[in-house]
Amino acid sequence: MPKFLKILFASFLMIFSFFLVQACKDKNEKEALKAKGEKATFYIDETIMPMMEEQVSVFQSQRDVTINLVPKAETEILKMAQNEESGLMVMSRVLSDSEQRAFTNKKIVPKITQIAIDGIALIVNTKANDTVIDLQNIIDFMQGKTVANIKGLVFDNPNSSTINHMKKLASVKDVDNKNVFALKTSNEVIKYISENDGYIGVIGVNWMTQPMPDMQKFTSSVRVLGVKNVKSKPNSDVYYKPSQVNLSEGLYPLVRKIYMLNYEGNFGLGTSFVTFVAGATGQKIILKSGLGPVRLELREVKVRDNITTEKK
Structure with a gap:
């Protein structure tokens, strides 16, 4: 290609790029003005x-x-x-x-x-001896059965997605166990578990990954349990915590x-x-x-x- 044609072509590209950028800028500004307020x-x-x-x-x-x-x-x-x-x-x-x-x-x-x-986190007081739990134990407790080392399950709200999820998982329409109860918010659950050993709190994992500043004095007294899937092989001792990788790969059972x-x-x-x-x-x-x-x-x-x- 002759040199003058190369210069002409380069100039054309520069002018075209300028008007293209300007058009996009004008469009974005119009959209911003339209959305304003x-x-x-x-x-x-x-x-x-x-x-x-x-x-x-x-x-x-x-x-x-x-x-x-x-x-x-x-x-x-x-x-x-x-x-x-x-x-x-x-x-x-x-x-x-x-x-x-x-x-x-x-x-x-x-x-x-x-x-x-996302995932549903199971939390306990740091005084608890156990750091892991079999999901089947939670299901059994929801169904009204006696499970060693579990005094009660504490949910964030009687109408929350966490209790709906667990009821579906346990195949129960209504929970008869008097030791399965709900408070009003996730923060209330965290506070309750921090002050009461033997109970398991059931909350969205986001409240433990991003705790509110004023909740740190309570979150420091609770621990997130590792959970064993009910579908695990017999005698399997593999437990998963709700980390990002375990959530995304479907390894954590309450995903x-x-x-x-x-x-x-x-x-x-x-x-x-x-x-x-x-x-x-x-x-x-x-x-x-x-x-x-x-x-x-x-x-x-x-x-x-x-x-x-x-x-x-």
Whole structure:
């Protein structure tokens, strides 16, 4: 190619690139102005609230919008969905056909996005001798059987996803064991276990991987148990803790998927937030939170048995 043609071609590429970048910039600015001041409310399964709060913090730092997070127990979110009180949800399950009928009747097609891999943590007081437990023992206790070394199971909320998950696992509709009970929040469970030996707390693992600062005095007195799968081979002594790798590879027996459910029926702020959480930045936040990201390479992050604030 003659030299002048090369120069002409290079000049054309520079001009084209300039206008392409400018067009993208103008588009982004228009979208930002369009979204400015918008608000959206998501109803969040309380068990993953710490991670979602960090997602909102970063998202709002980049945009002049407001995302409201309302923590609710799973059963409460389901009722709100059936009554069309909620179109934006973050849960450890998707809606059944009957649960989403109100939206289906309006021809609203849901946008369902898996964003993370979560787990249910079993926690005990640090005074407990055991550091591991067979999941079958938890199932037996849920079914009303007597199990040595377990005084009681303590859940975060009577309507939470954790108790729903465990009831399904134990094949029980209602729990007759008086020593299986629920408090109101995950923090209350952590506090209770830190003060009572012999009980096992059942909470979302996110509350141990990202404990609130004011909870450190209680989390330092609890330990996360390793759990043996009921499907393990006889006489197997393999126990797994809910680390990121064990969650993502399905080795931890109390694993579950986290979904963002969008029943808005349009491409509003809710859709933008879901896209953010499912994107590179949002997935890095999930990685940092200790849960299993869906679209990023994993690193081994162990769940803290306890937290120490002592300086080395």
